[in-house]
Amino acid sequence: MALKPRKQEGTGTTQPLIVAGTYPIRVAQIIDLGVQKQRPYQGKEKPPVQEVMLTYEFLDEFCVDEDGNEDEAKPRWLSETMPLYSLKADKAKSTNRYLAIDPQLEFDEDFTMLAGGAANATIVHNAGKGANVGKTYMNIQSLSAMRPKDVANAPDLKNPTKVFVLDEPDLEVFSSLPEWIQDKIKGNLEYQGSVLQKALEGPQSGSDDTQSGDDLNDDEGW
16 A cells, blocks of 8 residues: 555544744654645636645644643644645645655655654744634644654654545545544545445446536535
């Protein structure tokens, strides 16, 4: 099982924003979202592209309980979704993320091998736009590589890693994902007739008597 670029938190308590800065993280989840429509840019349509969701577990930031006390059994998580490009796209977000975790290119550009990998994440706060005006969001500005000795001394993940790849779908992992992520994956432009569709809906799914994929997925599934 591999995930390479194609050619061409639930505690019941509202968690405070993590202060902007740089923090040690490990990769907790790698989720292949498939080929997704892209929003127009400057009025021009963009071609569909494969997307991946990465979830990072902070190694020294933890969820707080209703009294504001940290629970070191519940580390903070932060996810981000991005187009998955070849490392030749040196300005791509996916390139920055990959090289920060595998700077020596030991894994031949296979994102699945980054699960559990350590790096430093720079967190920024961004103001919401449109319907989200007045809200503030945490985002990953960039990742940077840790020194090898810091990687060796970094704490292990508190939670098991989770990897999902559409070419070899693990249904146990898929069913454990939040419904909105499942819907986004099933809304990808190559879902019809895919291995995942057949695994979820039976061997007859995606056959000639089913609805054409051209008639489906009019939205981004986001």
